[in-house]
Amino acid sequence: MKLYHGSNVEIHTPDLSRSKPYKDFGQGFYLSDNYPQAEEMAMHKVDQLQTGSKCISVFEFEEQHLSSGQLEIKIFDDYSEEWAYFILANRDKKNTKPVHHYDIVIGPIADDGVTFQLRRFSIGIIPMEKLIEELKFSKGKTIQYFFGTEKALNYLIKL
Numbered sequence: 001m002k003l004y005h006g007s008n009v010e011i012h013t014p015d016l017s018r019s020k021p022y023k024d025f026g027q028g029f030y031l032s033d034n035y036p037q038a039e040e041m042a043m044h045k046v047d048q049l050q051t052g053s054k055c056i057s058v059f060e061f062e063e064q065h066l067s068s069g070q071l072e073i074k075i076f077d078d079y080s081e082e083w084a085y086f087i088l089a090n091r092d093k094k095n096t097k098p099v100h101h102y103d104i105v106i107g108p109i110a111d112d113g114v115t116f117q118l119r120r121f122s123i124g125i126i127p128m129e130k131l132i133e134e135l136k137f138s139k140g141k142t143i144q145y146f147f148g149t150e151k152a153l154n155y156l157i158k159l
Contacts, residue, residue, distance in 0.1 A: 006042030008052030028148035076107030
């Protein structure tokens, strides 16, 4: 399958040390199988950094690796309580170490207002059901692919 990474620069070799912590699935390299989603992320990055230009890096990932047993993989098929708690743990700045051991995590992207919604849940303003609803991506369900280890990155082929 083709996976896309949107940024303000071309990515030839992903570097986990340049990845930001406290993202949905932790510190890692994020991709999408949805080209328009990658384009949107690239534009966001250009706007955020005020440098570079929209760039979509394309990688190939062989789906048989998902069931080969060689990688630790977590898949969230849909928005769920487990998915929301997973994002909550990964985005919690009190967790100074990774909260999971997965090489790859696949699941829905959370909406941009995730930090605000997680805070509302954490202090008891909204229940879990409302948190899940608020975290749903406003432009429809889009799946993100997290590659969090060097081992996982070795399965990506730059196109």
